[in-house]
Amino acid sequence: MSWITIVWSINVGACLTLATMYLAVWCRERQSFVHLLFSCIAASAALIAAYELQLIRADTPEAYGAILRWRPLSTWVLVLSLVAFTRLYLRAGRSWMALSACGLQTLTVIVNFVFTPNLYYGEITAVRQIPWGGETASIPLGTPSPWSLLNQATLLLLLAFFVDATITVWRRGDRERALIVGGTTTFFGAIVAAQFALVILGIIEVPFFASFAYLGIVVALGYQLCNDAVRAADLASELQVGEERFRRVVEAAPSAMIMVNHEGQITLANLQAEKTFGYSREELLGRPIEMLVPERLRSGYRDFRHDYLCHPQARPMGAEQELFGQRKDGSEVPVEIGLSPIHTSNGPLVLASIVDITQRKLAELEAARQHHDLAHLARVSTVGELSNSLAHELTHPITAILSNAQAAQRFLAHDDVDLDEVRDILNDIVTQDQRAGEVIHRLRLLLRKGEPQAQCDDVDLNEVIRDVVKLMRSDLINRNVTVDTDLAQNLPAVTGDRVQLQQVLLNLMVNGCEAMADHYSSECRLLIASQLQNGAVRVSVTDRGGGIPEKNMEQVFERFFTTKKEGMGLGLSVCRTIIDAHRGKIWATNNVGSGATFHFRLPFVGVGKRQ
Amino acid sequence: MITGLLMPAPLGPTVFIVDDDEAVRKAVSRLLRSAGMAVAVFASPGEFLAQYDPVTSGCVVLDITMPDFDGLQLQATLGEKGSMLPIIFLTGHGDVSKSVQAMKRGAFDFLSKPVKDKDLLTAVRAAIERNAVARQQQAQLSAIRARLDSLTPREREVLEHVVSGKLNKQIAGDLGITKATVKMHRAHVMAKMGVQSVAELARLTERCGIRGNGQ
Numbered sequence: 001m002s003w004i005t006i007v008w009s010i011n012v013g014a015c016l017t018l019a020t021m022y023l024a025v026w027c028r029e030r031q032s033f034v035h036l037l038f039s040c041i042a043a044s045a046a047l048i049a050a051y052e053l054q055l056i057r058a059d060t061p062e063a064y065g066a067i068l069r070w071r072p073l074s075t076w077v078l079v080l081s082l083v084a085f086t087r088l089y090l091r092a093g094r095s096w097m098a099l100s101a102c103g104l105q106t107l108t109v110i111v112n113f114v115f116t117p118n119l120y121y122g123e124i125t126a127v128r129q130i131p132w133g134g135e136t137a138s139i140p141l142g143t144p145s146p147w148s149l150l151n152q153a154t155l156l157l158l159l160a161f162f163v164d165a166t167i168t169v170w171r172r173g174d175r176e177r178a179l180i181v182g183g184t185t186t187f188f189g190a191i192v193a194a195q196f197a198l199v200i201l202g203i204i205e206v207p208f209f210a211s212f213a214y215l216g217i218v219v220a221l222g223y224q225l226c227n228d229a230v231r232a233a234d235l236a237s238e239l240q241v242g243e244e245r246f247r248r249v250v251e252a253a254p255s256a257m258i259m260v261n262h263e264g265q266i267t268l269a270n271l272q273a274e275k276t277f278g279y280s281r282e283e284l285l286g287r288p289i290e291m292l293v294p295e296r297l298r299s300g301y302r303d304f305r306h307d308y309l310c311h312p313q314a315r316p317m318g319a320e321q322e323l324f325g326q327r328k329d330g331s332e333v334p335v336e337i338g339l340s341p342i343h344t345s346n347g348p349l350v351l352a353s354i355v356d357i358t359q360r361k362l363a364e365l366e367a368a369r370q371h372h373d374l375a376h377l378a379r380v381s382t383v384g385e386l387s388n389s390l391a392h393e394l395t396h397p398i399t400a401i402l403s404n405a406q407a408a409q410r411f412l413a414h415d416d417v418d419l420d421e422v423r424d425i426l427n428d429i430v431t432q433d434q435r436a437g438e439v440i441h442r443l444r445l446l447l448r449k450g451e452p453q454a455q456c457d458d459v460d461l462n463e464v465i466r467d468v469v470k471l472m473r474s475d476l477i478n479r480n481v482t483v484d485t486d487l488a489q490n491l492p493a494v495t496g497d498r499v500q501l502q503q504v505l506l507n508l509m510v511n512g513c514e515a516m517a518d519h520y521s522s523e524c525r526l527l528i529a530s531q532l533q534n535g536a537v538r539v540s541v542t543d544r545g546g547g548i549p550e551k552n553m554e555q556v557f558e559r560f561f562t563t564k565k566e567g568m569g570l571g572l573s574v575c576r577t578i579i580d581a582h583r584g585k586i587w588a589t590n591n592v593g594s595g596a597t598f599h600f601r602l603p604f605v606g607v608g609k610r611q
Numbered sequence: 612m613i614t615g616l617l618m619p620a621p622l623g624p625t626v627f628i629v630d631d632d633e634a635v636r637k638a639v640s641r642l643l644r645s646a647g648m649a650v651a652v653f654a655s656p657g658e659f660l661a662q663y664d665p666v667t668s669g670c671v672v673l674d675i676t677m678p679d680f681d682g683l684q685l686q687a688t689l690g691e692k693g694s695m696l697p698i699i700f701l702t703g704h705g706d707v708s709k710s711v712q713a714m715k716r717g718a719f720d721f722l723s724k725p726v727k728d729k730d731l732l733t734a735v736r737a738a739i740e741r742n743a744v745a746r747q748q749q750a751q752l753s754a755i756r757a758r759l760d761s762l763t764p765r766e767r768e769v770l771e772h773v774v775s776g777k778l779n780k781q782i783a784g785d786l787g788i789t790k791a792t793v794k795m796h797r798a799h800v801m802a803k804m805g806v807q808s809v810a811e812l813a814r815l816t817e818r819c820g821i822r823g824n825g826q
Contacts, residue, residue, distance in 0.1 A: 396724075402638075425638075
């Protein structure tokens with residue numbers, strides 16, 4: 001069998017196979033016009049190869065001319081497809097060049113059918129059989145038509161178009177495509193152009209074999225498309241693996257994860273989210289996120305969500321705020337939420353990581369209760385130390401009451417009863433009874449345990465100071481300590497537990513007295529001052545004792561630190577616990593002369609108030 | 612209530628109440644007045660000392676615990692001034708150590724607050740009585756001293772020898788004078804001291820702390 005027939009047939013077969021394959025691809029994916037165009041290119045290349053085989057076998061000038069006349073039609077399809085492919089696939093090439101080349105090619109086809117026998121020859125006089133690779137092949141003899149220059153111009157314009165497109169793609173950095181698609185097309189295009197010119201002008205005597213150049217183009221494009229397909233498949237599987245990994249990570253996360261889209265709908269929820277909120281995944285997906293927010297907080301939440309989407313950034317939600325979620329059964333769960341925006345082609349998504357902090361809240365409550373118990377214990381112990389003085393405070397009114405009452409009895413036994421005197425006595429008895437009642441009331445308040453975090457009133461610290469000074473009156477006399485006060489006027493109120501703040505002051509005063517007693521101070525004076533300073537109320541207790549050794553300055557507030565023989569080392573540590581719980585600060589300084597000063601500051605109402 | 616002398620009774624005894632607590636002061640003074648006693652009240656020891664007159668009789672009812680200048684200090688100051696006013700201390704709870712000190716310095720009585728009327732009145736009456744007796748003794752003593760002061764030095768020497776039980780002859784020998792002269796001095800002494808017997812003379816001089824010169 002003739003090798004020419006075999007080789008050209010293989011060429012036809014190869015091109016047809018590729019054309020069929022990519023046609024099938026296009027059928028499955030109709031938007032992918034690149035595949036359709038490639039299919040057209042391959043099909044027309046196959047047709048051209050078939051024509052060439054016929055030309056090699058043609059034995060009369062008429063037959064040769066007729067076959068050659070049909071050839072530009074398939075070239076036209078090929079060129080148009082190739083130009084469209086380049087524009088679509090490489091997204092390169094100047095559009096005026098593309099349009100001009102296509103126009104010229106179309107003109108070539110029209111001119112081809114206007115003149116006989118075809119575009120290339122004015123006349124084909126004979127067909128010559130030449131020996132070619134051990135066989136004979138037909139080549140035409142005749143006069144080339146001047147219109148064939150049109151064909152050459154078209155080919156040159158096409159080459160320019162491809163070169164331009166290749167350079168653009170190369171510069172864009174996509175070198176692989178520039179080389180394989182642009183480079184190959186240009187190279188084989190140049191071969192085609194050269195062969196046409198040489199054969200038609202009769203400069204060389206070979207049959208047309210341009211179809212192999214086209215085959216080269218088809219193979220290169222096919223290779224590139226195949227490459228793309230493989231890469232796409234890789235990406236898809238990578239994506240799938242990534243997605244699977246992401247899904248697993250989210251699923252295994254110890255906190256509830258919920259992804260919300262721009263409209264506030266839940267697009268993802270993990271196992272922990274189901275557990276935390278009591279909904280199944282099906283009940284969550286596609287539903288508004290508001291369903292997980294307690295009714296009372298929803299309106300505020302909507303504003304928050306809107307604000308967040310305007311300024312998305314990874315951050316904890318509602319810093320300094322207590323957040324709650326709502327379970328399916330309507331109960332509320334305290335939560336902590338971290339937010340991360342995720343930008344996708346479908347708009348911004350927000351990934352919320354939600355931690356159920358019920359246990360932590362319970363632990364905090366437990367800690368608060370323990371602090372409260374300890375504070376109470378310390379208070380009772382302090383009051384115990386003062387019990388003598390406190391009893392003394394009661395002795396005065398009781399003595400007055402008894403003596404008054406017995407005096408009245410005696411006055412009434414007189415013959416001429418002085419009723420005015422008796423009336424005065426009764427008034428005094430009532431007053432003194434109230435006085436005793438107040439002492440007991442103050443004492444009872446101080447000894448009462450109460451509930452942790454329950455007493456949060458507006459407290460006037462000046463009033464606290466005056467109360468404690470009253471409470472300690474007898475003790476101060478016993479200790480021979482004089483108290484001076486320097487209280488700021490119009491002091492704003494602080495928020496807190498009145499009794500605990502009294503306890504702090506009581507402790508600081510008792511400490512000051514003891515420091516002066518230990519130091520055998522010649523003049524025992526305590527100065528208690530209140531002032532407004534930097535948006536806080538500051539209270540200081542200044543003694544004239546021995547001061548605090550510098551090395552102990554930090555330790556004095558530590559639990560079980562004491563310099564006294566009988567001290568438990570609880571007083572100041574409890575003071576610090578109380579002041580800390582009031583968002584305040586307590587510290588000590590040594591005075592310039594002698595003694596130490598203990599200060600504490602508390603934010604007043606309206607400063608740093610949480611929203 | 613105005614402190615200071617109320618119902619001044621220069622002749623009768625007065626109870627001086629010193630207490631820093633106005634209500635207690637007022638109530639205690641009422642109680643004493645209801646028993647017909649003259650009362651003067653003071654808010655502090657200082658106030659009391661400012662008006663203190665050694666001539667006045669009666670007693671002091673004193674709160675032991677007061678700021679600055681307390682009951683103990685007042686007791687000490689009065690002692691230095693030679694006051695004879697008995698002091699009844701009113702004490703609260705836990706004033707034990709102060710009470711012991713006051714006791715050592717010769718406090719008349721201690722009553723703990725709140726005080727019952729009978730206890731207070733009994734104590735006050737006893738104190739006034741004690742003060743009256745003391746004053747009487749003091750007056751007698753002053754009279755004896757005055758008589759002693761009227762003696763000449765020689766008569767004083769003779770007196771000391773007489774009360775030690777010596778005979779005129781021995782005295783004359785000791786002093787280097789005649790027996791007749793001793794007799795004359797002795798008669799003057801007996802007359803000036805207003806006594807009839809040597810025994811009477813010895814009792815008087817003993818109260819003034821004069822011992823016989825009897826070696």
